Amino acid sequence: xxxxxxxxxxxxxxxxxxxxxxxxxxxxxxxxxxxxxxxxxxxxxxxxxxxxxxxxxxxxxxxxxxxxxxxxxxxxxxxxxxxxxxxxxxxxxxxxxxxxxxxxxxxxxxxxxxxxxxxxxxxxxxxxxxxxxxxxxxxxxxxxxxxxxxxxxxxxxxxxxxxxxxxxxxxxxxxxxxxxxxxxxxxxxxxxxxxxxxxxxxxxxxxxxxxxxxxxxxxxxxxxxxxxxxxxxxxxxxxxxxxxxxxxxxxxxxxxxxxxxxxxxxxxxxxxxxxxxxxxxxxxxxxxxxxxxxxxxxxxxxxxxxxxxxxxxxxxxxxxxxxxxxxxxxxxxxxxxxxxxxxxxxxxxxxxxxxxxxxxxxxxxxxxxxxxxxxxxxxxxxxxxxxxxxxxxxxxxxxxxxxxxxxxxxxxxxxxxxxxxxxxxx
Amino acid sequence: xxxxxxxxxxxxxxxxxxxxxxxxxxxxxxxxxxxxxxxxxxxxxxxxxxxxxxxxxxxxxxxxxxxxxxxxxxxxxxxxxxxxxxxxxxxxxxxxxxxxxxxxxxxxxxxxxxxxxxxxxxxxxxxxxxxxxxxxxxxxxxxxxxxxxxxxxxxxxxxxxxxxxxxxxxxxxxxxxxxxxxxxxxxxxxxxxxxxxxxxxxxxxxxxxxxxxxxxxxxxxxxxxxxxxxxxxxxxxxxxxxxxxxxxxxxxxxxxxxxxxxxxxxxxxxxxxxxxxxxxxxxxxxxxxxxxxxxxxxxxxxxxxxxxxxxxxxxxxxxxxxxxxxxxxxxxxxxxxxxxxxxxxxxxxxxxxxxxxxxxxxxxxxxxxxxxxxxxxxxxxxxxxxxxxxxxxxxxxxxxxxxxxxxxxxxxxxxxxxxxxxxxxx
Numbered sequence: 013x014x015x016x017x018x019x020x021x022x023x024x025x026x027x028x029x030x031x032x033x034x035x036x037x038x039x040x041x042x043x044x045x046x047x048x049x050x051x052x053x054x055x056x057x058x059x060x061x062x063x064x065x066x067x068x069x070x071x072x073x074x075x076x077x078x079x080x081x082x083x084x085x086x087x088x089x090x091x092x093x094x095x096x097x098x099x100x101x102x103x104x105x106x107x108x109x110x111x112x113x114x115x116x117x118x119x120x121x122x123x124x125x126x127x128x129x130x131x132x133x134x135x136x137x138x139x140x141x142x143x144x145x146x147x148x149x150x151x152x153x154x155x156x157x158x159x160x161x162x163x164x165x166x167x168x169x170x171x172x173x174x175x176x177x178x179x180x181x182x183x184x185x186x187x188x189x190x191x192x193x194x195x196x197x198x199x200x201x202x203x204x205x206x207x208x209x210x211x212x213x214x215x216x217x218x219x220x221x222x223x224x225x226x227x228x229x230x231x232x233x234x235x236x237x238x239x240x241x242x243x244x245x246x247x248x249x250x251x252x253x254x255x256x257x258x259x260x261x262x263x264x265x266x267x268x269x270x271x272x273x274x275x276x277x278x279x280x281x282x283x284x285x286x287x288x289x290x291x292x293x294x295x296x297x298x299x300x301x302x303x304x305x306x307x308x309x310x311x312x313x314x315x316x317x318x319x320x321x322x323x324x325x326x327x328x329x330x331x332x333x334x335x336x337x338x339x340x341x342x343x344x345x346x347x348x349x350x351x352x353x354x355x356x357x358x359x360x361x362x363x364x365x366x367x368x369x370x371x372x373x374x375x376x377x378x379x380x381x382x383x384x385x386x387x388x389x390x391x392x393x394x395x396x397x398x399x400x401x402x403x404x405x406x407x408x409x410x411x412x413x414x415x416x417x418x419x420x421x422x423x424x425x426x427x428x429x430x431x432x433x434x435x436x437x438x
Numbered sequence: 439x440x441x442x443x444x445x446x447x448x449x450x451x452x453x454x455x456x457x458x459x460x461x462x463x464x465x466x467x468x469x470x471x472x473x474x475x476x477x478x479x480x481x482x483x484x485x486x487x488x489x490x491x492x493x494x495x496x497x498x499x500x501x502x503x504x505x506x507x508x509x510x511x512x513x514x515x516x517x518x519x520x521x522x523x524x525x526x527x528x529x530x531x532x533x534x535x536x537x538x539x540x541x542x543x544x545x546x547x548x549x550x551x552x553x554x555x556x557x558x559x560x561x562x563x564x565x566x567x568x569x570x571x572x573x574x575x576x577x578x579x580x581x582x583x584x585x586x587x588x589x590x591x592x593x594x595x596x597x598x599x600x601x602x603x604x605x606x607x608x609x610x611x612x613x614x615x616x617x618x619x620x621x622x623x624x625x626x627x628x629x630x631x632x633x634x635x636x637x638x639x640x641x642x643x644x645x646x647x648x649x650x651x652x653x654x655x656x657x658x659x660x661x662x663x664x665x666x667x668x669x670x671x672x673x674x675x676x677x678x679x680x681x682x683x684x685x686x687x688x689x690x691x692x693x694x695x696x697x698x699x700x701x702x703x704x705x706x707x708x709x710x711x712x713x714x715x716x717x718x719x720x721x722x723x724x725x726x727x728x729x730x731x732x733x734x735x736x737x738x739x740x741x742x743x744x745x746x747x748x749x750x751x752x753x754x755x756x757x758x759x760x761x762x763x764x765x766x767x768x769x770x771x772x773x774x775x776x777x778x779x780x781x782x783x784x785x786x787x788x789x790x791x792x793x794x795x796x797x798x799x800x801x802x803x804x805x806x807x808x809x810x811x812x813x814x815x816x817x818x819x820x821x822x823x824x825x826x827x828x829x830x831x832x833x834x835x836x837x838x839x840x841x842x843x844x845x846x847x848x849x850x851x852x853x854x855x856x857x858x859x860x861x862x863x864x
Contacts, residue, residue, distance in 0.1 A: 411562050
């Protein structure tokens with residue numbers, strides 16, 4: 013096929029997705045809560061009923077990936093088993109049980125002229141989700157968009173194409189059972205490689221917001237090419253600052269959990285900052301604890317002196333999101349120096365201070381400009397579920413529209429309803 | 439100067455603005471309310487004290503504009519007199535008296551593990567405002583950004599360069615009096631024509647959001663070129679739908695006010711829709727009223743039949759934001775046809791229904807997907823002040839981040855503070 017014929021094909025295909033999504037969004041915008049919940053329940057049932065088909069589809073993806081000598085980490089992200097299918101079905105049921113954000117009256121007031129003004133929560137409209145290898149994102153993201161009455165256009169990675177298609181079939185079965193348009197949740201085939209570029213660049217009229225979920229390359233591409241608003245999910249270069257007035261036992265528990273509970277999540281700590289005045293008491297024990305737990309430590313001069321196993325850190329280490337059992341350690345002069353380090357090298361994701369001094373803690377909480385700032389708690393709490401917000405689509409490092417965990421409420425907008433009795437403006 | 443030298447000069451200049459704004463924003467983020475209010479009071483005093491200098495600067499702009507044979511409407515927008523200077527000073531004092539949005543606890547809850555989570559309102563950071571001829575935007579926008587603790591980079595039109603510079607001097611005087619960095623409010627000289635493009639395309643690291651205020655050409659350019667989030671202000675193709683159960687007297691008052699009170703504002707009605715079943719009773723009187731008030735009427739076939747002075751409307755009329763004493767009139771079959779017309783031709787700004795039937799009204803309120811939807815009230819209430827929100831920077835037609843009037847609260851983000859006692863994630 014010629015290049016221009018191929019471009020016509022992709023634009024026809026994607027414009028069709030866009031129109032179908034727009035018209036499904038209109039139906040969803042006035043759908044009853046119970047209708048949406050019905051669809052979620054039926055989709056969960058379909059996932060369980062068709063689990064053998066799902067696992068067979070996943071087998072095809074796994075074989076293709078193994079044939080390409082894919083990394084073990086990617087194979088693990090890609091893999092489905094009975095437990096993971098059950099977890100997906102339960103995930104849909106959890107979203108079913110969330111409160112419906114749509115139609116909530118966010119504020120209501122009466123003007124001196126008698127007009128009653130309401131600010132009402134409404135859907136954003138059509139959401140585009142571009143993601144990579146994890147097939148469960150198909151279920152999670154589809155369900156979160158449905159619950160928030162947004163039509164969604166999903167574009168998953170080619171590695172998980174068969175798995176995602178099988179999961180999508182179950183979601184559509186749920187929509188049909190509830191009498192909702194199948195186009196509420198659409199999956200773009202991965203055979204069209206130009207689809208991502210088209211979604212980012214050419215669909216500003218039919219997609220209201222794009223949420224990228226994936227690695228740095230995807231995020232960078234989205235930020236470079238998007239002509240549509242984006243809810244960004246940048247990296248999490250998260251810090252724990254151990255103050256001179258930190259209780260050593262608590263500091264150890266928090267640092268160990270923040271770094272080592274799971275190293276591959278965006279809320280994992282990447283840098284440990286230690287107050288200079290407690291170098292003698294805290295630095296060596298904390299470093300020893302990390303090393304003994306199997307964590308590589310890259311440190312500044314005092315850290316290297318503290319333990320022979322510490323490697324010297326380079327400037328690049330302070331910027332690094334390792335997503336691995338590696339931590340950078342640095343001694344800083346005081347809380348303000350810790351804040352300055354975080355502002356210079358951090359990614360405004362999640363940062364924590366350990367201290368018994370509440371004035372120092374409040375200074376850190378007020379001044380660190382990150383989505384989540386914690387006092388005496390692990391950075392690994394950076395999660396919508398842990399916040400009590402229910403399932404999430406990710407953690408936004410943007411300040412615009414949504415910051416921190418992005419759950420159903422963050423996938424909404426609002427409108428104003430004004431009820432009068434004939435008022436005109438003087 | 440060579441083109442590449444000129445590009446180096448503009449990037450040096452603008453990067454300097456960006457760095458200064460970032461560092462001013464850090465100070466502003468933790469400034470006390472009284473310090474910001476002090477700056478606003480002192481700026482208002484400076485505007486009054488230097489009104490003669492302001493008027494002289496404005497004279498220079500007016501002469502230059504007149505020499506370019508500028509339109510009367512533009513000259514009026516550009517012109518300052520004692521009254522307008524006083525109105526600007528009062529505008530600053532109004533913003534001084536608004537509640538400080540920053541630091542407000544938007545929500546607070548305790549997790550089962552004892553962690554206390556707060557969602558706290560914080561500034562966006564650095565805002566870029568690109569505007570055209572009205573010099574008072576310099577004062578309004580500067581003050582709204584200051585009150586919401588955002589540093590601002592202002593770029594006004596070249597027509598109002600001298601006026602804006604004189605106003606900016608007063609704002610900086612206010613900042614100095616309050617001990618705040620002058621870079622909290624910066625004005626980019628209009629001599630550098632490439633500055634707008636640089637702000638839109640190259641300052642994603644130093645500008646958090648851009649707010650364009652101006653005509654269609656500016657808005658289109660911003661939407662095309664911006665690599666930074668934008669709070670968009672599209673046109674207002676606003677509708678009044680007169681239902682079959684509308685009381686004629688009320689319908690007349692609302693339609694006349696919505697169209698003719700001020701024709702140049704974005705909340706002015708541009709299209710009148712009339713229910714087919716009240717064609718006989720309502721159509722002719724409403725059209726006659728508009729014509730008698732000096733409004734040109736462009737209508738569909740029934741409207742042309744209703745009054746000999748009505749001109750036939752074309753398809754383009756339904757899309758038009760006239761911003762003038764012109765209205766398009768169309769007969770529709772029922773409320774659903776009115777909603778369909780509004781979704782097809784409208785701009786999701788402000789739309790109103792006139793009816794005595796509350797079920798019909800509620801259907802219209804629920805289904806019309808616009809920032810502001812009114813029942814029995816004029817579309818000209820589309821205004822932050824009329825909503826009781828205080829001064830505004832405009833009406834957003836976006837669904838993302840801010841919708842409807844954009845006041846100090848809409849110029850903010852939030853962050854999460856988590857206070858624990860040593861919690862780690864299981």
